[in-house]
Amino acid sequence: MVLPFTFFYRTLAMTSAVSRRWRPRSLLQLVLLAFLMVMLPLAVLMFQAGQALSELSRLADVSARQAVEETRRARTLGALALELERSARQYAVVEQESLLDIYDERLAEFRRLLARQRELLPDDPDVAALSEQLDELAELPDLPVEQLKERLSAFLPFAQHTEAMRQATNRRIDERLDDIRARAESVQTRLWWQTAALVSASLLLMLLFTRLIIRPIRQLERHILGIGSGSQQQSTAPVQGPAELVRLDERLDWLSSRLDELEEQKQQFLRHMSHELKTPLASVREGSALLTDGVAGELTQHQREILELIDASGSELQHLIEQLLDYNLLQHNRRLELERLDLATVAKEVLAKHRLALQQKEMRVECFDGPVSWRIDRIATGRILDNLISNAVAYGEDGGELEIRARTTPSSLVLEVANSGESIPDEDREHLFEAFYQGRIRRKGALKGSGIGLSVAADCARLQQGTLELVEDRLSVCFRLTLPVMDDDETETLPALTGTDARNG
Structure with missing residues (x-):
């Protein structure tokens, strides 16, 4: 469990160092790097899981083959023990020499199989006892029939030791299966820890690269919002990231400066227009007022009506100019x-x-x-x-x-x-x-x-x-x-003008 976490911390530290020293030149490179770095822990996990499963599979296959072979050998030894006893007893009854040949063959086969069984159970007392009894049973064909009959009772402990050896073989196989099961559980636990560590590393790498991708995009978003709201700060930090986003930030800077120039031109135009309109308008209204007062002589009723129309139109024109200036003022974040x-x-x-x-x-x-x-x-x-x-x-x-x-x-x-x-x-x-x-x-x-x-x-x-x-x-x-309801200390700034007007007067 220590190794996965060590690998995880090393991977994270290496990734952070790489991100500080080297930045992808394009968004495509950053996305491909993110994909490879996120897939790397998962690939390591898949490799380790494959190795562990291969090891368990090989171990299970070898153990199964050995268990089958050892079980079959133990059963064969039991069958040979019965055949040895049967051949000896038959010879004691019929005294036929061919039975002794069968006896010798079975004895030699038993000795060979017992030698292989000793490799499985080197310290088993029943295997040692069977080896000693084999030497005694090997002497039976050379004895007279009367002595052979007296020695037939030796087959009873021989069969008992053979059965005990078979049971010991089964126990050894069971122990080996328990070891395999415990090893499988250990491998499973190790794989779970490795999975947790490496998947966590992949998630952290995803978050890291997501931040590397999202951060310049959010900077661009703030830049755009600043341009749109007219409250952009000149000291905005430049975007650090893929070349495409850096170039887009430069284009936004150019657009912002261009909009500032256009806004300044518009303000200058409105200032000049208001001055150029108000000055002659004031002269027109002053002149109409002087005529109305009779400075240039008495006026007829028809002339007075014309002057009243001129004065009303001048007043209306002045009102329209003031509306236009109000509209321009509200576009520039007037505070409450x-x-x-x-x-x-x-x-x-x-x-x-x-x-x-x-x-x-x-x-x-x-x-x-x-x-x-x-x-x-x-x-x-x-x-x-x-x-x-x-x-x-x-x-x-x-x-x-x-x-x-x-x-x-x-x-x-x-x-x-x-x-x-x-x-x-x-x-x-x-x-x-x-x-x-x-x-x-x-x-x-x-x-x-x-x-x-x-x-x-x-x-x-x-x-x-x-x-x-x-x-x-x-x-x-x-x-x-x-x-x-607005609080006593509350002040708000008007956003950029948008809206619709069906009958704006």
Whole structure:
């Protein structure tokens, strides 16, 4: 049992040393090496088991042949003893010389077989006694008939010793079979220990090579997740393993740097675009305000209506620009700033921003009364309400209804914004909250929507570990925001933007 464990520890140490000093250059080499190293202990086990079985088989075959031969010889000696006695007694009766010849032949055969039997039972007293009696029985043919008859009584102890020798032979055969059985049990026990040790070695080698294969794959997975989440560390350790995986890691590094370059270009574009758009837009709105104030002279009613249209369109364009900037901000892992607020106050502040638009559409507004206290991020929650109300104004029917409801449970806050109007088509619902998606229903007004309003709202909900979904309601459209309870010291980072939006305003 010591040898298998010694072999096991030596194999493990040698494998560890090899894995530290030499690494396969390809994944195929690593897999083939793993297969060979795992099969090596099993091959040793099969070889040792074959050797042990061959030894037991040979030993059993030799023992069986010897047992048959020795048993047959012992029986032959018993039969010869009876024939010797029979021939001697027949000669004493009929005095026929041919019987003495048969006697001599049987005696010589008995002596030869007894000599071979002595090799099996060298220290047996019955074999020694039979040798002495053979010398005495050999003298019988030379004696007169009267003396021969007197000496016939010597055959009785001769037969007894022959039977005792036969029984001793059987006992010796039984002892030999017991030795073979004990040896077989010893070999079986040794094989069990060797099996346990070598199979354990194979399992450990499997775990070792599995780790050598899985470790670089997991490093690649973390690398990919880091690229996808945008939180990749620059000091990530390089992949150590097969050449194919190392090259893949290098390609991922190149892809990461390329994505960083594209992201920087996108940020630069958005910064420039916001500046380039806001500057002339501010001039347009300032000019329209000056004209409205009569700086350039009195205006006719028709001219005032045109200026009001210009001012409203400029305000809408500014809102779209701010939505686009909000969308870009949420893509870069903005952290929460939680505080306990009255949600009714937040909702009414947002409603106040849309007061003129609601009055223009003559929509009836019902908003829940406070206080409804909950730990929320003011900016994120305000963006959700602002986009949902803006959507209701843009797509709701003139003279319709807008309801803002809120309720709390021990584990969550539920906020609903519902409006009457045309329902969202089923084919658009599966694209709900997808950024820049424009559904079949067109928004009402001079400007077309940007397609990111609901996407921003959904991302703000996910930022607070909540959900935003479209639900069935007595009004045509109802969006439900569900926010869970968040601990005082809890802050979360928003993952990369994904999602669908059927009617992003």
